Amino acid sequence: MAFQTLDSIPAGQQHHVTRVALAGVLGDRLVELGFTPGAPVQLLRRAPFGGPLQVQVRDFVLSLRRADAQAIHTEQAA
Amino acid sequence: MSADTATASRPLEVALAGNPNTGKTTLFNALTGARAHVGNYPGITVERRVGMHDAAGQPWRVTDLPGCYSLSAHSPEEEIAHHALTGRTEDPIPDVVVVVVDAANVARNLLLLLQIAEIGRPVLVALNMMDAARKEGIEIDVAALQRELGCLVVPMVAARGDGIEALNEAVAEVAAHPERGRITETAWPQPVTDAIDKAREVLARFSLQRPPESNGGVLWWLATDPDVADAEAPGLGTALLQAVPRPDDPTQDPRRLATVARFTRIDALLSRCVKRHIVTTSGRSERVDRVLLHPGLGAVLFILAMTALFQAVFAGAQPAVDLVESGMGALSDLARTHLPDNLLRDVLIDGVLAGVSGTLVFLPQILMLFLGISLLEDSGYLARTAYLVDQLMARIGLPGKAFVPLLSAYACAVPAIMATRTMPDRRDRLLTIMVAPLMSCSARLPVYTLVTAAVFAHQAPIWGIFSLGGLVVTAMYALGFLLAILSAFVLRRTAIKGGGAPLLLEMPPYRWPRWRNVARMLVDRARLFLTQTGTVIVALTVILWALMTFPRQGLDPDLRTARETHAQTLQEPARADALAALEREDAQVKLQNSVAGRIGHAIEPTIAPLGFDWRIGIGLVGSFAAREVLVPIMGQVFGRGSQADIDDRYAADVGKTMANSGALTPLKGLSLMVFFAIAMQCLSTLATIRRETNSWGWPIFAVFYLNSLAWLMSFAVYQIGTRLGFA
Numbered sequence: 063m064a065f066q067t068l069d070s071i072p073a074g075q076q077h078h079v080t081r082v083a084l085a086g087v088l089g090d091r092l093v094e095l096g097f098t099p100g101a102p103v104q105l106l107r108r109a110p111f112g113g114p115l116q117v118q119v120r121d122f123v124l125s126l127r128r129a130d131a132q133a134i135h136t137e138q139a140a
Numbered sequence: 141m142s143a144d145t146a147t148a149s150r151p152l153e154v155a156l157a158g159n160p161n162t163g164k165t166t167l168f169n170a171l172t173g174a175r176a177h178v179g180n181y182p183g184i185t186v187e188r189r190v191g192m193h194d195a196a197g198q199p200w201r202v203t204d205l206p207g208c209y210s211l212s213a214h215s216p217e218e219e220i221a222h223h224a225l226t227g228r229t230e231d232p233i234p235d236v237v238v239v240v241v242d243a244a245n246v247a248r249n250l251l252l253l254l255q256i257a258e259i260g261r262p263v264l265v266a267l268n269m270m271d272a273a274r275k276e277g278i279e280i281d282v283a284a285l286q287r288e289l290g291c292l293v294v295p296m297v298a299a300r301g302d303g304i305e306a307l308n309e310a311v312a313e314v315a316a317h318p319e320r321g322r323i324t325e326t327a328w329p330q331p332v333t334d335a336i337d338k339a340r341e342v343l344a345r346f347s348l349q350r351p352p353e354s355n356g357g358v359l360w361w362l363a364t365d366p367d368v369a370d371a372e373a374p375g376l377g378t379a380l381l382q383a384v385p386r387p388d389d390p391t392q393d394p395r396r397l398a399t400v401a402r403f404t405r406i407d408a409l410l411s412r413c414v415k416r417h418i419v420t421t422s423g424r425s426e427r428v429d430r431v432l433l434h435p436g437l438g439a440v441l442f443i444l445a446m447t448a449l450f451q452a453v454f455a456g457a458q459p460a461v462d463l464v465e466s467g468m469g470a471l472s473d474l475a476r477t478h479l480p481d482n483l484l485r486d487v488l489i490d491g492v493l494a495g496v497s498g499t500l501v502f503l504p505q506i507l508m509l510f511l512g513i514s515l516l517e518d519s520g521y522l523a524r525t526a527y528l529v530d531q532l533m534a535r536i537g538l539p540g541k542a543f544v545p546l547l548s549a550y551a552c553a554v555p556a557i558m559a560t561r562t563m564p565d566r567r568d569r570l571l572t573i574m575v576a577p578l579m580s581c582s583a584r585l586p587v588y589t590l591v592t593a594a595v596f597a598h599q600a601p602i603w604g605i606f607s608l609g610g611l612v613v614t615a616m617y618a619l620g621f622l623l624a625i626l627s628a629f630v631l632r633r634t635a636i637k638g639g640g641a642p643l644l645l646e647m648p649p650y651r652w653p654r655w656r657n658v659a660r661m662l663v664d665r666a667r668l669f670l671t672q673t674g675t676v677i678v679a680l681t682v683i684l685w686a687l688m689t690f691p692r693q694g695l696d697p698d699l700r701t702a703r704e705t706h707a708q709t710l711q712e713p714a715r716a717d718a719l720a721a722l723e724r725e726d727a728q729v730k731l732q733n734s735v736a737g738r739i740g741h742a743i744e745p746t747i748a749p750l751g752f753d754w755r756i757g758i759g760l761v762g763s764f765a766a767r768e769v770l771v772p773i774m775g776q777v778f779g780r781g782s783q784a785d786i787d788d789r790y791a792a793d794v795g796k797t798m799a800n801s802g803a804l805t806p807l808k809g810l811s812l813m814v815f816f817a818i819a820m821q822c823l824s825t826l827a828t829i830r831r832e833t834n835s836w837g838w839p840i841f842a843v844f845y846l847n848s849l850a851w852l853m854s855f856a857v858y859q860i861g862t863r864l865g866f867a
Contacts (some may be wrong), residue, residue: 085213085390087365088642093396094210095644096248098403104427110435112642113531114540121245123425123647125527130642 158240242275258356261323284413460504495678518653594795819850
């Protein structure tokens with residue numbers, strides 16, 4: 063099944079993380095914040111003019127730039 | 141009295157660890173009351189907070205570790221947290237680590253708990269904000285959680301003081317029986333155990349002074365930044381990276397597999413003791429965000445909030461500033477009348493008291509700004525402001541978190557630079573500190589008034605409506621802003637390479653600010669500023685006073701006596717006028733003969749191309765104290781007398797005197813304004829940069845780059861203007 067990336071999913075739709083395809087410290091950091099395979103994730107909203115995203119992973123709400131969110135692969139929850 | 145006096149005489153070392161926004165600070169404040177010491181860890185600007193707590197039996201010495209999401213050192217906070225837990229800071233190794241866990245966000249918080257337990261410290265959980273979790277519909281079976289984790293779990297509402305007694309008992313129990321504070325090791329997958337074995341061999345070769353005590357400790361060194369490992373033992377970071385290279389597929393990196401294994405364990409155990417531990421939407425905060433982060437309404441509310449903050453700093457603090465100024469002025473007058481007229485009196489009044497006054501005068505703005513910031517931060521809105529402006533700020537090369545500090549810099553760079561503490565990335569923060577002085581602060585206004593009143597006031601309005609002076613002042617604001625963008629761009633590629641940290645910013649649930657936390661933060665800020673920045677300001681003020689005072693050569697004594705004698709023959713009020721004029725002239729000559737006066741002379745060749753003569757040169761030296769001081773110094777140099785109260789009328793009067801003497805023309809005035817818009821003429825800002833960067837290198841760099849830039853811009857204005865036929 064084709065994966066989606068966190069920056070492109072519709073706001074409010076429930077997804078699961080499948081993979082953090084980002085090497086190095088930033089990728090490590092995302093995993094430590096809870097972006098582990100299977101973790102529930104949701105795009106809450108996008109800031110206007112190409113600004114960052116507001117994202118909820120597990121119980122944690124954070125902001126994330128679109129370019130970074132692109133490296134987070136997701137799959138729509140059943 | 142305990143029989144074991146050795147134990148009783150030593151307080152129990154308790155460290156508070158936890159993620160940001162877990163109420164860790166609230167718990168620290170509840171435990172230690174007012175008896176806490178706030179300072180910095182040496183060499184870096186991570187705050188170190190230590191306080192005493194009277195627990196029955198044995199008192200605790202509580203260290204509030206910096207808030208962090210993980211222990212692996214990707215940030216100074218995490219590095220310090222690890223180093224403090226392993227005895228690498230000035231504090232002793234903690235006997236017990238209280239891991240503060242947000243009951244509404246358990247999974248992510250438990251990651252840190254596992255990491256701390258892994259490195260071998262006895263832990264217990266303070267499960268905080270139980271009330272908020274309950275409101276979010278999260279039910280936690282504390283007994284089951286305690287069973288699953290194997291360490292003690294104390295449910296708390298630290299803000300109300302609920303659970304402190306139970307925490308006292310739990311800490312005492314773990315102190316007496318450290319094995320009660322252990323958590324069984326996570327079942328690592330094969331690649332992780334292999335990596336641990338390889339890393340252990342490497343670590344053995346380097347024979348560290350404090351070798352890791354456990355598998356988890358080895359894993360920490362493996363997962364940490366190579367720089368941090370190299371700082372511990374040269375070559376260690378590289379050797380670890382060679383022994384356990386990062387694979388092409390980042391998801392197969394043992395460092396990450398370890399994190400995933402911890403989360404797998406956490407998810408499994410939480411499924412047995414937390415109901416609804418995965419919430420789809422945080423109800424209440426999400427509803428507030430729908431308004432506050434709305435593309436239209438949210439933007440309007442943001443602008444309103446920022447305007448209110450700016451007004452509070454810019455105008456709201458003014459009455460208190462006036463009060464400080466008049467109070468200190470009265471104190472100086474009192475000292476002047478009651479102390480014998482000698483050098484000691486002068487150094488006391490014009491050096492020390494002036495420095496103290498120059499410190500205190502910033503306090504109202506600092507308190508106002510930090511009141512605003514702590515309300516924004518405590519409520520959860522500060523993180524939202526960064527989200528809202530991130531894209532806008534990215535265009536000028538700075539992160540969203542730089543917005544509030546730079547906005548405040550339009551009032552004053554001193555509190556603005558202090559406010560950069562909210563910025564997590566060191567380089568972003570440094571960059572913001574370096575460009576903040578370019579924002580046109582309120583101290584520049586008297587200088588602008590001096591010039592515009594003298595040379596632009598009588599010019600015809602542009603298109604009949606815009607006064608030329610007003611336009612020029614507006615242009616100065618724009619110039620500062622544009623140069624800030626340009627400087628950020630250049631510095632990012634030269635002196636402060638890298639940075640541009642990813643925006644991984646927690647947006648915590650909205651909460652009512654805790655007044656106790658706000659008050660505590662204000663007291664801490666004020667105390668740090670007065671003791672650490674204030675002392676530098678006083679010292680620099682005394683030095684500057686000495687430069688402007690010695691060698692104390694006034695009017696020729698014979699001439700002075702002759703004129704005094706002559707004045708005595710006059711009738712009042714002519715006599716008083718003549719004596720006052722004599723005093724002004726004496727002060728003028730003294731200043732011209734002083735070291736500062738001589739420096740003014742000496743630098744004339746370098747500032748002549750900007751249109752400044754040596755008299756303005758003295759002003760440039762003297763106004764290093766603070767920009768607005770240019771006005772009374774020019775008053776003294778041009779024989780109009782110096783005046784403490786720098787109002788518009790006085791500034792205009794001084795400016796006109798300068799214009800009449802030819803020192804100021806429209807072009808020279810413009811050049812002077814451009815110079816002051818850019819130059820670092822403020823020793824208080826320097827003292828603050830020194831304090832906030834923990835170095836003298838950065839403040840010196842700031843003076844060098846800003847004053848060079850000021851010189852170049854003024855040079856361009858004056859030379860091009862002259863060529864174009866302006867005067």
